[in-house]
Amino acid sequence: MMKRLLITLSAFILLGIILPGLPILAQPSKTPHENPDRATGSFDGARLLLSYSQITDQANNSQYQSARETLNELEKVDPPEDVRHIIDQYQALNHDLYATLDNLESLLNETTDRLSRNRVDEAGQILDGSEGVIQDAEGLLKDTQAAARGLSEKLGVFAASATDRLSQAYARLRESSARLADLIARLKSIRQGLNERYNWMTRLTPTALTLRLTPESAFVGDSITATGRLECAGGALAAKKISFFTDNLSAGSAVTGSDGTYITSINMPYLFQNNILFTAQYEPSGEDSGVFLASQSPPVNMSAKCYPTRFDITVPETVFCGLPFTLSGEVSTDENNVSRYVRVSLDNLELAAAMVSGRFNFEVNIPQNTMPGRRNLKIAVAPMGRYTGAIKKQGVNLSVTTLRIETQVPTTVFLPGTIKVEGKVISGSSPLANALVIIKLMNSATTVKTASDGSFSSSIESRGWSPIGFHHVEVTAAIPGKTTVTRTIERRVLTINLLSTVPGLALITWLALVLYRKKRIQTAPEMVTVTPEAVKLPVEVPAASQISMPALKYAGIKGRILSAYRSGLAAVEKISGVIMSPSATLREFLKTARLPTPAAAAPFAELTGIAESTLYSAGDPPDITAARAEALVNIINEELQREPS
């Protein structure tokens, strides 16, 4: 026993040593990810301060837009709650500061531009406005520096435990902030210089310019005549260049004659507005720059004429990525139909362009990769000659071509009858209206269209005599107008045809009943009673004791008892039909053999006990025991031969 225990333990210990070595349950060693649920980390304050210093450096290089965009990115940082508020404040101040500096630089650039073109009045106005902006920038810089200090304090820069990295990051932020102060001082100095130049230029000679246009109205593209005069306090200015503008577009130029007047033809621009404002401008150049100031004529209004274009078009409510759709419409004018250039674009993406005339149909394809969702479709007819352009803008649902079908089909169906199939067709994440849905079951099919919410409901009548079995309900949905783009799903249903199943089941049940009754009649007598006739036929059943019981070499009282047991056993084997096996003990046989009457079973149990005691006892039993055994055999034989009452 001990030996086995030791071996078992050794086997377990051996496996315990080997198994961990075998990486059976181990993962590959180069796993390039961590469990995000268990991931931990600390907020990197030093990196935040370094990022602020980098952003400030961008501002120092006049990259205000980039600096603000980078600040926007920092809004996605998830800082600890105790510093979140001060970070938000610091970033808001920086946003304002960079916007102010950007504005200041723009104002100073505009001032420089106006002064270079001798337009001192405009330059003076801008300069006045820039003074307040400089003061704002100085104030914001101070606030920002104070906020930076407060933030750094929160991040532990001034604590004794501050790391070198954190201290260095703060030092760098301070340097960048100091450079920003230098930048403001530099801009202030530039403004001062521009102011001095402005004051000097106000002493130059002012000029005056007039403009007259004839006729007072014209078609777009037609030639019109511009006349006028340029003069100064000293008289007419000859040989000076005059430029004409409509809004900010150049419309031509002229040169003044010896009397300061000019006359020239300019074309009506293709602006397709009812009224167009023209101005004439004189800007001194060369040596004149140091003598005269610029001047601009009062604006002159021209009435522009053009032919209107009528444009009607039908746009589908839903279009699909990667699939063409058809645009139908009509372009017309008061005159004869002319070919017009039509451009179709989805947001900023040009989809198609074509020359059309009158009624038209043309196919537009949307690239497969276009972002799905609610998008703006623009169809523009380009202006042509005197004909105005026309634009139609309409929102469309752009869907992906992948369809999804959600259905509710019963799992078990009794036939004959109808099956109700309900569901929804979805394209991308939106329900698909007007999609054609075909439902098939066995040899039946039905067709239905989806409602505006993509839902459908239909009943299908099934045919066939298949009694019980699994069948597939097939649901196919097709994109409206694109029957080649479909999605099919199958749902398994258990169909039970009552017309064919019930008679079949009834027949099977009847057959089963008949067979059962027949079998019962055949087996019942054997199982119920043991007749005396059976007991009287010892020859048919061989004496089991003679076959299986080993020869017992006992004499005297023991021999008498065992002989009596063999007699009793033979009688019991005949009646019960159970033969004592060679390996069975006397007690096992007693349990196995079932005697029909308790009157026989009790004496046989007693006889078995006497026989067991005789076999396993060292000495001889008393004579009375042998007599009792023989008496019991007689009782058993009598009981077994008795007629059942």
Next chain:
Amino acid sequence: MSLRNYLLSVIAVLMVLLALGIWFYPSNSDFRAENPLWNGVQAMATDYHIQPLDALAGLPPSPYGVSLFVIPYLDFKTAEMEQLRRFVSQGGRLILADDYGYGNRVLEYLGLRARFTGEVLLDPLVNYKNERLPRITRLQPDALTANTDNLVFNHATCLANVSGNESLALSSPFSFLDLNGNGSHEDNEPSGPLPVISRHQLGDGQVILIADPSLFINSMNAIEGNAALMRNIASGADALYIDQSHLEQSELYRSRSWLQKARHLASTSAGSAGLVIIALTAALVPVWHQKKEKNE
């Protein structure tokens, strides 16, 4: 029972217990569709009916409308790369998600300029819990990035040689490639924004490069906009497959494969006959022994 019989019984019981353990213990292999744990992709595979492939030969003959995920953690044979090239050029969409694997071998074979840098991308500021889980916030408007404003990567890398119009997602300006592995940004280390998702046309199909396959694992696919990205990928495909033949195999997976092979063998007629013979022999041996002892 003799000592020999006793030992044999103990070993047999242990073998059976070990086999049952291997068979029923849930798969823990990275990126496998049958793995329900944090590092598997069972959730994605189930939600979007992605069919796992144990060999690229299992791809459908007509790849139009089919999207194939490849996580190239094992090297490719030339024939396999040719299968991928044919798949894409005939209209399929290959989603090559890699960080430190063999993605560049595929890109080289396909003739694309883009590459996975294979260096660790860290973002100490714009991140989810720590710098190794960078948030990707610069998403270009596209069908793939619709309905999401940020993604979360997990131990990612970035892409190189990707032009502006090919790039679909960029890391934040505060991210950087940790070339020397010290976790801090040095001056010589490239800093953000760095491209992490790009799209390339090839023949009639497309190649989508994603610089982190961990985006799709069970523990990541519901974080921030990752689910939307997966939804967008799925909505543009009629059928989705994931190649599992280029994933590293854990010993558990290998052992289970042996058991599966054994089961398959047993289900053949020869295998079944063999099993019957073994069972009969095992049953008759004690009888034979008893007879032998009786004769003696």
